[in-house]
Amino acid sequence: MTTKVEFDEQKSSRQIKIGVLMSYAAIGFNILAGLFYTPWMIAEIGKANYGLYMLSLSLVSIFAMDFGLEAAVSRFLSKYHALGDSEGASRFLGVAFKLFIGIAVLIGLVLIGVYMMIDTIYASLSPAEVETLQVLYIMVGFYIVVLFPTKPFNGIFIANERFVVLNWFNLMEKVSTVILMVGALLFGFGLYALVFVNAIVGLSIIIGKGIYLLRKTETAIDFLHNxxxxxxxxxxxxxxxxxxxxxxxxxxxxxxxxxxxxxxxxxxxxxxxxxxxxxxxxxxxxxxxxxxxxxxxxxxxxxxxxxxxxxxxxxxxxxxxxxxxxxxxxxxxxxxxxxxxxxxxxxxxxxxxxxxxxxxxxxxxxxxxxxxxxxxxxxxxxxxxxxxxxxxxxxxxxxxxxxxxxxxxxxxxxxxxxxxxxxxxxxxxxxxxxxxxxxxxxxxxxxxxxxxxxxxxxxxxxxxxxxxxxxxxxxxxxxxxxxxxxxxxxxxxxxxxxxxxxxxxxxxxxxxx
Incomplete structure (x- = not known):
């Protein structure tokens, strides 16, 4: 059902103002981390291991591109909210989530195929480096495939104008990742711990976002609608x-x-x-x-x-x-x-x-x-x-x-x-x-x-x-x-x-x- 609804524009403006502050806080933290944390991390794990770590991330990210689907969720859900069409919004989310799940399955199959050819693709690497890359690839690939169906979460936050909470989650993810990575390296856990920390923090943040959306917003998903x-x-x-x-x-x-x-x-x-x-x-x-x-x-x-x-x-x-x-x-x-x-x-x-x-x-x-x-x-x-x-x-x-x-x-x-x-x-x-x-x-x-x-x-x-x-x-x-x-x-x-x-x-x- 579509009805014209009244929106609290003052509340919207407050969300934007505080959201901007938190966005810049996250940007500032990223810049500082890039200037100070990254060089220290390279010194701790070595240039070769850092290269393998970045290679695994870049290789998987090639196939993890969301093809603009996250932006599509923000755009269409904002439109349904503007029209007051809650039924249309729930149907749209059902379609969107099914689409993301289907793409995640395809990405998983492609990643499996690439895994089978890693030693051929990177023939210049030593056998030990190939073995390390394969382990990193499995960890990162599994993490990406599991998280891909949850990509609409950010679009739902944006469409509901929950910018403060969204940016708080994003900031906490960045800060927690760096703190736990520093701790892992100081305790001597090494390269694999970096990927594990990324995965654990990412999964925790996604679970937190999902719980918030279910409890604090009127988000409904109609999986039966096509x-x-x-x-x-x-x-x-x-x-x-x-x-x-x-x-x-x-x-x-x-x-x-x-x-x-x-x-x-x-x-x-x-x-x-x-x-x-x-x-x-x-x-x-x-x-x-x-x-x-x-x-x-x-x-x-x-x-x-x-x-x-x-x-x-x-x-x-x-x-x-x-x-x-x-x-x-x-x-x-x-x-x-x-x-x-x-x-x-x-x-x-x-x-x-x-x-x-x-x-x-x-x-x-x-x-x-x-x-x-x-x-x-x-x-x-x-x-x-x-x-x-x-x-x-x-x-x-x-x-x-x-x-x-x-x-x-x-x-x-x-x-x-x-x-x-x-x-x-x-x-x-x-x-x-x-x-x-x-x-x-x-x-x-x-x-x-x-x-x-x-x-x-x-x-x-x-x-x-x-x-x-x-x-x-x-x-x-x-x-x-x-x-x-x-x-x-x-x-x-x-x-x-x-x-x-x-x-x-x-x-x-x-x-x-």
Missing amino acids: SRSMYRDIFTFSSWTTVIAIAQRFILNITPTILGALASSASIALFSIGMVIEGYVWTISSAIGSLFLPKVTRMTTYNRQSELNHLLIRVGRIQLFIVGLIIVSFATMGREFIGLWVGPDFFPSYTVALLLILPGIITLTQEIAYTTLIAVNQIKYRAFASLIVATVSVVLSLLLSPHYGAIGAASAILVGNLIGTVIFMNVVYVRVLKLSMWTFFYECHVKIAPALLFLGTLGFLLQRYLPVESLVHFLFKAVVLGGAYFLFLWIFTFRDDEKALLRGFVRHASKTS
């Missing part, structure tokens, strides 16, 4: 999201291959450092996108276009405050950071990273527009954009890499992103979604430009007249720059509602602590 139209809708949506994922992975995987064939191995290393920086920027900037899917779905369902444009601008400004700080700061002081972090030999990686992150000054501020594409089931346009980016990037990389190495490859990806994700997607946002993008750019980029100009000028002066020789001193300089930028924003740029929002964040953070 619907060809639902299968078709899920397949269509997930097909386009799979195209996006494959196109993005293709760019990441093919570029080092092109550099290795047409440039040099040194170019691959330079490009890889730039990709690490780009990955951090994307992770930090896109932390809040999925949190708005239920709210955006309600707006599109009931044709609240003016509210959608207002949300686009409001969230876009917040994202630009963050993205602008990262990109402009890196543009002015990134070269020094690269030298202090990985050494002067990697100075070209500064240019590579800058070319890769520059389009983000636009694309990473338009998460609401992208979320709207998902809400109205027009994700195919983002797939077209990804194919454009991949095609342009690869063609130009083949032309530029022999002459300019890693910088040439990064320039190719920059051009691809400008054509695909900037120009093409903004045409889609205007013509297909009917969003007021010119107003968006004026309210966001034009009005915030003075603050970014101030940030760039101050960063340039600090870099020119206060060079440092250690990461600790650099971090202190970065904090000074960030503080001055925030002060400028507060005095000259923040609107009253943004100041109120920030005060609310501070209150929530103090209550949480």
Whole structure:
């Protein structure tokens, strides 16, 4: 039965605010773990064992891709909730879970086939290494297959706007995994314990999520219902999201291959450092996108276009405050950071990273527009954009890499992103979604430009007249720059509602602590 329902938008906003705080807490923990825990773990188990550990994870993950089905659950379940169609939601979940179970069985069969050929596929490994890899592969593969049918859980949390609980579970999973891994290594349990800890923590978190959904939400699953139209809708949506994922992975995987064939191995290393920086920027900037899917779905369902444009601008400004700080700061002081972090030999990686992150000054501020594409089931346009980016990037990389190495490859990806994700997607946002993008750019980029100009000028002066020789001193300089930028924003740029929002964040953070 479909009925128009009233939603508590204030409660929804509170969930989003606290969810954002917890998302950034998890991101911060991940970054710190990558900087400090990972090097220590490698030292404890050795480079060879770490290589086997990562090989087992990457090998299994190739077959564990969810083909956009998790995003499909979020999208369609949000739609049913917006319509107040609880019966349709339970039927959809029944179809979705059966689909995930079927795919898990297929993945299991494929993994068994690959296991039989591991010694042939990795003939360069020693017999002892192959034996170790086989044990790791069994452990990781079993864990992946068992957990795959539970992938809809996150989509259910998102559709029900339980962002605080979802992010709490995710944060606890990361923290618990690192703590238990450190304990296991300190007690001398070795390589297999790492995989075992991952599995135990992952299973515990999944059980916790399942219990919460059953007890605290009105989630119902109709396993007896079958619907060809639902299968078709899920397949269509997930097909386009799979195209996006494959196109993005293709760019990441093919570029080092092109550099290795047409440039040099040194170019691959330079490009890889730039990709690490780009990955951090994307992770930090896109932390809040999925949190708005239920709210955006309600707006599109009931044709609240003016509210959608207002949300686009409001969230876009917040994202630009963050993205602008990262990109402009890196543009002015990134070269020094690269030298202090990985050494002067990697100075070209500064240019590579800058070319890769520059389009983000636009694309990473338009998460609401992208979320709207998902809400109205027009994700195919983002797939077209990804194919454009991949095609342009690869063609130009083949032309530029022999002459300019890693910088040439990064320039190719920059051009691809400008054509695909900037120009093409903004045409889609205007013509297909009917969003007021010119107003968006004026309210966001034009009005915030003075603050970014101030940030760039101050960063340039600090870099020119206060060079440092250690990461600790650099971090202190970065904090000074960030503080001055925030002060400028507060005095000259923040609107009253943004100041109120920030005060609310501070209150929530103090209550949480």
